Amino acid sequence: MPLPPPPPPPSFLSPAPLSPPKPPIVASKGPPGALLVELNAYNGSPFNDHWSYFVRSSHDPDVGVVIEAVGDVRTGFKLQIERNYNFGLTSNPTATRIPLQWIGAEYVDEKAMLNNEASTAVDDPVCIFEECLLKIEVPKKTLNDIHETVSLALDHCCSVLCLTTKLIYS
Template identity: 50%
Template structure:
């Protein structure tokens, strides 16, 4: 396991859950109501956003996005990848450029500015080199990594906790 910067506290606050939810008529999936977030955040803070991808005919795919201070389309993509047959795993795409991928998010929702002390910018962005990783390199990523993605299941998908719920659960626990 990588070492964390000494200055980072043990339990950083991840982004808050959306301030409510509504069901999308078209997809039948639960969609968050966007929180009100200032366009410009505190010095050194990182904006964490929720990316939503159309998953039709299945549930939409959600991911956290930590964007670069200099380029909003360049950042760190954090999500769970896999399927019910093989299980899911935590995955981080470092120095990911949304302009290069063919799969653009349907929605990009700003969640919250998080103090820079919970991040290791050089390690998170892998010094500007794209990399797919499965281990956290800073306290913020570690807080997300602690929520384990679901394993294999032959049960009905509707009986399982959704990946969307997995993104919100750790936040609910910390802020309740």
Template identity: 35%
Template structure:
């Protein structure tokens, strides 16, 4: 049996869109675990899991995209517990172990300095973290190569 792993893109007209993995439960394709990083380029990011996350309950503008159909041996449903939106970042399956083994981006925004010639810095965010996770999941044979292409076509805002 396989499970569809989705990319959720939370749109923004001013900033980069927030990207999250969504692992739907067997019981309801709209409810599952949301795996992501939270924070900003100034302070850095940290891993986060939203268990029993219901896509229908968010007011944020979003679109979901299929990333991969993976073997269900890599995924396990979290027990359905009410009123626990943010669970501790403790992996319960192989997919989560791999994803949360990838470090969340640290601070990447520098202060401007007076007159110093400073090289341009690449600002890393949740999108960069998702891309790195997908690369590792593909290299371990958990995701197919098509997941990389799916990310290339995903909206950035």
């Protein structure tokens, strides 16, 4: 009796479609004094999307604090806090705003975070929540520059000769 044919080979050409994760279910109103933190995604076309945290103010859902990694792969990144950020005044609208969690009043200082309604970008935390976020390690420099060279400080020609001799005979 002949054996059945072998099964078809697995398909490695097309990856299985991934469904995006479902956002968490967050209450529409939080505890007294709590602020809502969101994850915002900006369209980065033709590159990858850009992501940031946004802490809403209690009086306007479009005004708050943006905490994001700024920089590039050549120089590295750092976390930056943009105080009193207003989505109504920006030319870079978010593609998606995902509510994540209410932050208790004991961890935030809304007045200091909003900088008395003055817009500014800073590196200094003003509350426990910001201190915790600034402890997150951001991506380091990942692009090597082809022009990076090691320069040697040489006092005179003898140093060049000695260095060359060491390199040849080592």
